[in-house]
Amino acid sequence: MSNSGLEVRATDGPSFPVLVRALNGYGHAARRIRPRYGQLSTDTLVQKAQESAGLEDFGHSSWREGFEILVDSINSEGNLSQLGRLILGGIIQSTLEMRLRVLDWASKHPQVAQEKIEAPIVVTGMPRTGTTLLSNLLDLDPQNRSVLAWEAGAVAPPPTLSNHREDPRIAASVKGSGRLAKLAPSVQAMHPMAATLPTECVSLLGGEFKSVHFETQGTFTSYGTWFESCDMVPAYEFHRLCLQVLQSTIPTERWALKTPGHLWHLDALHAVYPDARVVWTHRDPLKVVGSVASLNSTLHATNTEKVDFFSVGRNWKDKCLHAVTVGTEFRQRRESNDTEFRQRRESNDTEFRQRLSSNDTVFDLQYAELMDDPVGSVERMYQHFDMELSDLGRRRMAAWMLENPQDRYGRHRYTLDQFGLNPDAVSQEFGDYITRYQVPPEGR
Numbered sequence: 001m002s003n004s005g006l007e008v009r010a011t012d013g014p015s016f017p018v019l020v021r022a023l024n025g026y027g028h029a030a031r032r033i034r035p036r037y038g039q040l041s042t043d044t045l046v047q048k049a050q051e052s053a054g055l056e057d058f059g060h061s062s063w064r065e066g067f068e069i070l071v072d073s074i075n076s077e078g079n080l081s082q083l084g085r086l087i088l089g090g091i092i093q094s095t096l097e098m099r100l101r102v103l104d105w106a107s108k109h110p111q112v113a114q115e116k117i118e119a120p121i122v123v124t125g126m127p128r129t130g131t132t133l134l135s136n137l138l139d140l141d142p143q144n145r146s147v148l149a150w151e152a153g154a155v156a157p158p159p160t161l162s163n164h165r166e167d168p169r170i171a172a173s174v175k176g177s178g179r180l181a182k183l184a185p186s187v188q189a190m191h192p193m194a195a196t197l198p199t200e201c202v203s204l205l206g207g208e209f210k211s212v213h214f215e216t217q218g219t220f221t222s223y224g225t226w227f228e229s230c231d232m233v234p235a236y237e238f239h240r241l242c243l244q245v246l247q248s249t250i251p252t253e254r255w256a257l258k259t260p261g262h263l264w265h266l267d268a269l270h271a272v273y274p275d276a277r278v279v280w281t282h283r284d285p286l287k288v289v290g291s292v293a294s295l296n297s298t299l300h301a302t303n304t305e306k307v308d309f310f311s312v313g314r315n316w317k318d319k320c321l322h323a324v325t326v327g328t329e330f331r332q333r334r335e336s337n338d339t340e341f342r343q344r345r346e347s348n349d350t351e352f353r354q355r356l357s358s359n360d361t362v363f364d365l366q367y368a369e370l371m372d373d374p375v376g377s378v379e380r381m382y383q384h385f386d387m388e389l390s391d392l393g394r395r396r397m398a399a400w401m402l403e404n405p406q407d408r409y410g411r412h413r414y415t416l417d418q419f420g421l422n423p424d425a426v427s428q429e430f431g432d433y434i435t436r437y438q439v440p441p442e443g444r
Contacts, residue, residue, distance in 0.1 A: 070092070070209055073223035073224075083302070105157055119275045120255040137378050141378075155245055212319070278361060312419060314419075328433065363381050374401055
């Protein structure tokens with residue numbers, strides 16, 4: 001049954017239970033006396049992770065820099081409530097444990113290194129551009145495999161064919177999603193999630209503590225600045241290791257991966273996955289910026305003392321602009337190294353210009369096209385990469401669309417002025433992006 005009558009707005013803050021309000025109140029009072037009360041400790045987080053996992057070896061120290069910068073940024077800039085400190089501490093400890101278990105499993109099962117991750121489909125684009133819908137559709141193709149939400153935090157030991165549907169970690173993931181739903185029920189209308197649905201593989205990058213997903217939990221400016229220019233190759237190498245571990249027990253033909261976070265570092269993605277088939281989704285930036293600011297301000301409200309909506313809006317507007325800028329610059333560098341590509345682009349070949357691909361490794365997909373014809377969009381994407389969508393995959397996708405209308409979990413409403421942003425100014429800042437990718441305006 002559709003809940004499309006429910007409307008969710010960015011200013012709809014969480015309604016905490018009495019115990020949570022008491023916890024936050026106590027923490028707030030304690031910090032008046034001891035300003036450092038409740039701050040995260042890198043040493044304590046590492047020790048707790050090692051004790052919980054029963055393991056000690058974190059492997060190469062490349063993870064440490066991002067870990068320390070993130071914890072320091074959370075402590076000094078996050079303005080977290082006591083609940084937020086517990087949540088972020090839990091996220092970081094779980095990430096440390098995941099890293100320990102992945103490296104331990106790979107060490108004890110050297111055959112993992114022989115697993116080949118070939119020509120993965122990688123869906124990316126600014127947040128709120130249809131990447132989740134496309135990811136869900138791709139997972140319905142029997143040839144594809146996505147990282148499921150419950151697997152993302154429990155890579156090792158990897159599930160097997162016999163327990164993949166009833167692994168006890170699925171129940172743990174459902175329980176965790178239920179807690180978020182209670183604290184921030186409006187999130188489901190903005191970004192539907194479930195333990196057994198595909199999720200962003202961004203959490204695998206988090207094993208190196210180089211991931212934009214940490215910033216969805218609060219405003220961590222220093223970490224965000226560092227992330228934009230850090231060396232992401234080790235993060236993608238750990239990402240690949242996670243896929244190898246998962247694939248070692250369940251044979252996999254082709255991975256279908258998704259996260260907007262890839263857009264920030266396409267160079268590192270291609271360094272580790274040189275044959276990746278990238279799908280870049282495009283949408284009117286006025287809709288993107290308002291939607292992503294709305295989603296993140298709702299998540300921040302769960303963790304912080306007070307949400308500065310204008311700051312969240314400016315921050316994510318800038319982050320989205322940076323993402324499309326560096327993503328385009330990467331493609332331009334690849335194009336400039338291909339004489340034939342450059343000559344064809346400079347010609348008046350309309351069909352070729354519309355594709356805007358680099359050696360056919362990138363497919364540009366408009367959000368409007370995806371919403372208007374989801375299954376047809378997937379077919380066109382497959383044709384671009386010289387792949388074939390089976391009749392079974394096509395029928396599954398069509399059936400899924402009938403079961404999952406866009407407003408199934410409610411309607412997400414937002415305006416740019418809620419975040420102190422001027423539509424004309426945003427359009428101007430994203431002008432080059434809009435022109436290059438011929439992004440149509442949406443509802444204006």
